[in-house]
Amino acid sequence: MKPPARTRAAWLIAIGIVPFIILHIAHQLDTPNPVLDEYRVDTMRIVESHSPTPPVDAQWREIDADTYISVPIRRENFNSSWIAIDLADTPRYAAGAALYMRLPEANVSVYLGSRYVGSSGRMQRPLPFYVRPLHFPLPVSTGASQPPDTLYVRLAREGGYITPNDLFIGPSDTLGEIHRTARFYGLWLPAAVVTIMFGLASSLLVLYFVGRREFTDYGVYGIYGVIVVIWSINTMMALIDHIPIHHWTFFALLYLSLWWVILSPMFANRFFRLKLKWLERSVIALGLVLTAPLVLYLIQHDIYALYRYYAFIWVPFILLCSLVVFVQYTYASWRYWSVESIGLYVVGIMGLVFGIRDYLFDFTTWIPGTTFYIRYVGITHIAFINLVIVYRYVRSSRDLVTLNNDLEQRVQQKARELEAGYEQRRLFERERTLSQERDRLMRDMHDGLGGQLIQALAMSEKDNSDTELKESLERALVDLRLIVDSIAPANNDLISLLASFRHRSKRVWERSGVRLHWDMGDIPATSLWPEQTLNLLRILQEASTNALRHGDARNIAISTRLVDDRIRIEIVDDGKGFDPESVEKGFGLGNMRRRADDAGLNLGIESSDAGTRVAIELPVDSW
């Protein structure tokens, strides 16, 4: 959970100081190699010239390493200057020496005397802003006794300024080592990283195209992929060596690929679901508006206007965009306080701080250090986002598995519920069938068998002599009613069954003069088949008849109870009892046992001279 507002603010401010610390440390570390100091060329001569070979007889001008020379940007042609270094005055020149240029920012061509040593870039149509360290091993002067030649270095570029303090002459091994290190960290390493990023970005773009119809989230991958591709182009611009592109193309790519920053608010918006649509729209709209003059100048080949526009409008706007992104990341951190958002907040601050630092480094001399740092922020930013995206993907895969499991459980649950529902319906159907059967039987028997029996009974009553016949008919009628009761729906309830039994036998009970104690304890609902019910009723009938007729009982108690997992029906009387082993027919014990077996009921009979207990047990779910 999020910590309180004050804590968050404190943390964000504390973290915000970190980039400044990093910058400071970087500036401490990013000093020109002190080793180089002793090889710096301190004095030299310069002349402006487009001559392809050293203009030996030109009007040279003396300068030293601290002179700041600004070369105006030409509209029609490019700038070309020759620098002459008198090796005789250079203490470090010896056999096996080399020229090392740290960051010439120009297309370079080197001559020792009149001998061509090497070049980098193009002299005819110079590649603009060509920033990379150069190392030229110098051949031994011709003629051992001849004085060393003059070293001529041509710098061709669109314009800008020349850094005379950037030339070093010393042992080829040492300088070569320094050069290789500088190239590795300045060029190859970023190039490798950029290539990897490019690959990742492409895969993300593929992901976007594949999944965009199903997942609205995937838009963020598309934007991110585009951003990284453009960023890669931008970074790659620094690494161009021999790719023959038109320099206006180069400019266009270099400047326009800064659009990756302009698109970043859109990315940040979606990445953190900030829903600040108006923000991303206004940034992009402004970007489009400001791109128009840029395109115009590019088409017009107006390098002067272009450069000024770049310096005063375009780059500040890019910085503004990175400020916007930074604000978004800060807002996201404030809201979510997650590793993702705070991480990007750090990167955002670094981007802002380093971006401003690089801007000042590029256009002023106030900033120490030797190189641009923003490149590393870009790499960090994109690497971090890559990590986050991969993590999110892994997490969503895991979530998917969890969701699947959850769904499966729910499906199983539903299946169980459905089954229970079917079971219920089955029961209901059965009850309905029984009910219909019973109704049918009753309709049939009401006038049929039942009515006839009653007729017979009525006729036998007229003639008072044959009481046996009358009783026989009465029993037959009770029996018929019991049978009909046995298929009575009555909730398939055992207690209802017993209640009906009592009601049917009412006359018998009353006539006997025995006191009946009725105790229907709570038992769960059961579901008995009609044959079970009938058997149970017959057992009850037999048991109660025994109690009433043979036992001389005063009291009979009929009860139901739940004992452990079984339902227990008891008929207890206080009569004189009988011996269950040696009893004769007339007690119907054999019948009772048989009926109990048939119905799957447990029958227990205990009898002593204190009374008799007949207990019927059935398990709770007896269907």
Added chain:
Amino acid sequence: MNRLTVMIVEDHDATRLSLVAKVSTDPKLSVVADVGTLAAAKREFDRLKPDVLLVDLELPDGSGTELIGLASGQSQILVISVFGDEKRVVSAIRAGASGYLLKDDDAREISVAIHQILNGESPISPAIASHLIAHFQRNAASQTDVSLSLREQDVLMLASKGYTYNEIAELMNVSANTVGTYTKRIYTKLEVNSKAAAVYEAKRLGLMDD
């Protein structure tokens, strides 16, 4: 003394005669007519307007329910039945009967039952009680029906478990008379609901004015 008049409608001759004999044993009752068809029953009813009616529902020329409908304002009606099955009884009660008799009840039982309904009591069997519980539960949410009070529900529940009125009175800590009153009220609600339902239906079908 003034004896209460009883009319018996039963199509099985021996049974009818037996009933007549049994009712006649009660000095307070006098059988004024015994018929075997619905038509004859209607005729005799119009002519005699008896206090008590014993009706078999299965008549050769129609259902006794028709007669119940005609007579219920005028007479106390007992349905006579072979099984006393609850569906038949309850629908008769909804039509206006006050109770039921089994065709093979003896004279004492018949006399008791008749006097009970004349007193306004309503006998109830376990099966009928169960049926009523289910019936009132089914219609619990209905707009037109009156529902049972908690005590009335208790009475029905205990009756459905087979307890007699006396036992119920003991279990509920009331007098046996009170229990009788409860059952009477239950029957009244049943009839009222039935009548209300009929009125509702009639209105719905446009047979009556609002």
